[in-house]
Each structure stands twice: as C-alpha cells, then as structure tokens.
Amino acid sequence: MKTMVMLSNHHVHLTKEACDILFGEEGITFHHYLAEENGPWASNEFVDVGGPKGTISHLRVLGPLRGYTQCELLRTDCFKLGVDPPVRNSGKLEGAAELTLYGPKGELTVPCGILAWRHIHIDRETLAEIGKSFGDFVQVRTEGDRALVFEKVALVPGGKGLLMHVDTEEGNAAGCANGDMLEVII
Amino acid sequence: MKTMVMLSNHHVHLTKEACDILFGEEGITFHHYLAEENGPWASNEFVDVGGPKGTISHLRVLGPLRGYTQCELLRTDCFKLGVDPPVRNSGKLEGAAELTLYGPKGELTVPCGILAWRHIHIDRETLAEIGKSFGDFVQVRTEGDRALVFEKVALVPGGKGLLMHVDTEEGNAAGCANGDMLEVII
Numbered sequence: 032m033k034t035m036v037m038l039s040n041h042h043v044h045l046t047k048e049a050c051d052i053l054f055g056e057e058g059i060t061f062h063h064y065l066a067e068e069n070g071p072w073a074s075n076e077f078v079d080v081g082g083p084k085g086t087i088s089h090l091r092v093l094g095p096l097r098g099y100t101q102c103e104l105l106r107t108d109c110f111k112l113g114v115d116p117p118v119r120n121s122g123k124l125e126g127a128a129e130l131t132l133y134g135p136k137g138e139l140t141v142p143c144g145i146l147a148w149r150h151i152h153i154d155r156e157t158l159a160e161i162g163k164s165f166g167d168f169v170q171v172r173t174e175g176d177r178a179l180v181f182e183k184v185a186l187v188p189g190g191k192g193l194l195m196h197v198d199t200e201e202g203n204a205a206g207c208a209n210g211d212m213l214e215v216i217i
Numbered sequence: 218m219k220t221m222v223m224l225s226n227h228h229v230h231l232t233k234e235a236c237d238i239l240f241g242e243e244g245i246t247f248h249h250y251l252a253e254e255n256g257p258w259a260s261n262e263f264v265d266v267g268g269p270k271g272t273i274s275h276l277r278v279l280g281p282l283r284g285y286t287q288c289e290l291l292r293t294d295c296f297k298l299g300v301d302p303p304v305r306n307s308g309k310l311e312g313a314a315e316l317t318l319y320g321p322k323g324e325l326t327v328p329c330g331i332l333a334w335r336h337i338h339i340d341r342e343t344l345a346e347i348g349k350s351f352g353d354f355v356q357v358r359t360e361g362d363r364a365l366v367f368e369k370v371a372l373v374p375g376g377k378g379l380l381m382h383v384d385t386e387e388g389n390a391a392g393c394a395n396g397d398m399l400e401v402i403i
Contacts, residue, residue, distance in 0.1 A: 107385060146363075148362065176369065179366060179367050180366040182365055200389045206292075206304070
C-alpha cells in the first residue's frame, strides 16, 4: 500500500478567542488550500513565537479556527526558544510547552507548543481493509540516498484514501518531497 | 552493537587557498574540539553562503584545513539558496552545487555544496569483527516517539570504536541528541 506524503513547516492553529486577541476584528483571511479544496488552508496571517530563551518569527496561522490553540514547532525551533515540548497528535496538548504568541493586535501566553506526531490520515474503509483502528501504528519506508523507515506512524481520521504528514525536518531527513508516494508497511 | 551519535549543523571545510581568499593572513583560529581532543575542531570563523535564489548567513568553518572546499548544507538551506545538491560522503564533490562563500576578506565561487551522507566512523578492527568493508552500509535504529530506522548508513574510516554522524534535520527527525547510543543493525 502507498501513501502520498506532505511536509509541514512549523505553523499555528488558533481558537476564535486567541484569534481575536492576536488579530482583532479582522481575524485571519484565506490564502490557499494546503491540499484538497475545502480542507485546511493557509491564511495570510503570521505570528511570532516566544519562549524562555528566544523568539522565532513568522509562523503561519492555518485555518479554519479550531477548538484549541496549538503551535507545531520544528525541533530546531525548540533550541532557540528554550523549550522541550512533547511529540503529540494534533489537539493532545497535555504537557505542551508554554509559549507566547505575538500578533499585530495583542499577545497571548498559553501551553500550546508540541512537535507533531508523524501520522497518516486514512478513511474508515481503507482502515477496515487493513485491519487497523485509529491510533494504531504502521511503518513507512522511503527510498533513495536518504532511505529510512519511519516507525510509529499513527493512523488518524480525515480525508479520502491515505495522506501522510511529517514535518519538514522529518521529510528532509528522509529525502522526500511533497506529493511523493511512500510504501506503507502494515 | 551500539554507536554513539553526533548531530552536525551546516558547516564549511576549506582548503588553504580558499581560507587565504576568505580570511586573509590570519586564517582560521581554534574554538573547541567537536569530539575527542586532536580531532576536528570548530573555528571562531564563519562565512555567509550564496546561491542562485538567496543567501544563508553564519556557517561555521571547521578545522583543520582540508584538501577540498566543501559546504555541508541542511536540506532546508537548499530551498533558500535555490540549489539541489547531491547526498555525498565527505570529499566526494562530483555534482556538488556551485555556491559563493563570503568571508571578511574576500569571496569565492566553487562547486562545493553537498548534503552529508549519513555515516559511522569505525576503526578497522571493529569493521573486521562485523565482516564489513569501508563503504558498506548498515542500518541504525532509534527509539522513542520518533523511532525510525536509518538505512544506507555508510561505514567510513576515522577514530576509535563507532561514531555516527547525521545532520541536525536527521537527528531531529529521529528524536535523538548528541551522545545518544543507537542500535546498529548489521
């Protein structure tokens, strides 16, 4: 079985309340869809993010707004910020690193910093076909000079077929690019 | 069998001639040893690096000087620079990306940009013990939330025992840190 892969740079999800504080009445505005139409989208808005040791600038806010505020960091960001966040599935913010988000209209300090757990969005039919449940792990192999096998790739809901998300460091380590088709080991 | 791992950030090696052009008579000066005493060292000197699309600043020059000029990039640098360098063992500069190095005393444009091929420095005795030759590959497994198996890890000369080098993106993708002991799969 194959999955398409997409690489995610560091980015931010906001609640309505957080968005109001950071961006005021105008809120966030649509820039482009990340993958399929009517799915998640990149906004035109960015925040700076501060931690105990330093600040990183210009993290894009993704839409639509969510039920939680979450900052998905790269591990290299964490050294600059001075935080050691857990690796988590989206929305699982237990133990998330406390960060300050700086927007044009205000700032906000909340425990929201995580590293994203590598995962595949999979539909229920395909999940049943392979005899797995949401939350189970599979492995994914990449080819080429930087061939590797990602272990503990979580199966999560969302979308049609299979779509894997890794962060840019994971994708670069594996030598893969957006849209590559990777082998899933069940 | 276990190997210690060290993460390398992007960095530059210079020939005597390149060093003269970039830094003049003073050359590069010792800052600290990277690992064991009398091994490779970090200098106090940095260069900026330019490609067709952009420039990245502040890459550290490593000592001692070598028989070749080589810029070991992170893959994320390559998008900023606008280059697509090959993954190569150190000193194998066939097809290396042409880059301009900017020093305080001058600049230099040479084909020197590579991504480092992940490798383990291993001594001849241990190499013989495991029935391998220099240039052969092994696999290396990491544990934890970001567990993965690096394939095609090259065995190269240098040092005593085993010491694995990956770049910071590879190390971050695998959730490992300097000094971690990783499982070698022969």
